[in-house]
Amino acid sequence: QQQVKQSPQSLIVQKGGISIINCAYENTAFDYFPWYQQFPGKGPALLIAIRPDVSEKKEGRFTISFNKSAKQFSLHIMDSQPGDSATYFCAASEITGGGNKLTFGTGTQLKVEL
Amino acid sequence: SAVISQKPSRDICQRGTSLTIQCQVDSQVTMMFWYRQQPGQSLTLIATANQGSEATYESGFVIDKFPISRPNLTFSTLTVSNMSPEDSSIYLCSARPPGRRTEAFFGQGTRLTVV
Numbered sequence: 001q002q003q004v005k006q007s008p009q010s011l012i013v014q015k016g017g018i019s020i021i022n023c024a025y026e027n028t029a030f031d032y033f034p035w036y037q038q039f040p041g042k043g044p045a046l047l048i049a050i051r052p053d054v055s056e057k058k059e060g061r062f063t064i065s066f067n068k069s070a071k072q073f074s075l076h077i078m079d080s081q082p083g084d085s086a087t088y089f090c091a092a093s094e095i096t097g098g099g100n101k102l103t104f105g106t107g108t109q110l111k112v113e114l
Numbered sequence: 115s116a117v118i119s120q121k122p123s124r125d126i127c128q129r130g131t132s133l134t135i136q137c138q139v140d141s142q143v144t145m146m147f148w149y150r151q152q153p154g155q156s157l158t159l160i161a162t163a164n165q166g167s168e169a170t171y172e173s174g175f176v177i178d179k180f181p182i183s184r185p186n187l188t189f190s191t192l193t194v195s196n197m198s199p200e201d202s203s204i205y206l207c208s209a210r211p212p213g214r215r216t217e218a219f220f221g222q223g224t225r226l227t228v229v
Contacts, residue, residue: 043206043220104157
């Protein structure tokens with residue numbers, strides 16, 4: 001059972017455009033929602049994360065939007081650059097229970113074209 | 115942040131053999147995690163390894179197939195036993211620094227091919 005659903009599977013964006021990746025979850029016990037960026041041959045690296053008590057978090061060009069009632073969250077990459085081309089994973093975990101295990105989405109391959 | 119080193123970075127193994135993957139963290143951590151990532155796919159948690167206790171395995175993964183050691187607060191190993199081509203995957207080690215209840219760091223992964 002896929003507890004975190006991610007879309008789209010792949011995304012092509014022009015340089016300077018906005019990249020948007022969406023995730024939805026089922027488990028209402030999830031209380032921590034990170035996004036990871038993975039380049040080929042590398043392990044995932046934490047990009048940005050949000051708790052459900054806020055609806056938006058912004059760090060530089062990266063913004064997470066969170067809709068608790070809809071159980072959805074999304075990553076927006078503003079002014080997308082070719083260096084942003086990577087695979088992005090959303091994830092979710094329970095801070096207080098579940099041993100802090102991360103449940104990952106299926107991933108989105110982003111390609112930013114010149 | 116924590117720096118996590120995995121060895122080997124890649125290997126090609128014969129079916130029926132075993133491979134032990136090492137994970138070294140540059141600081142003491144309480145919890146370490148082992149993931150499997152099929153090429154182009156998401157990450158699936160294999161087990162959680164706490165120092166001083168037996169690893170906790172996720173559904174579908176068993177200790178006989180994936181024995182884990184956690185001898186101290188900076189090191190862990192994952193063994194893939196009696197390998198078959200279906201075990202070909204990327205294996206990732208992850209750790210959470212002390213005092214950071216949420217943020218997890220990953221090693222670069224071990225790309226395993228079983229022939």
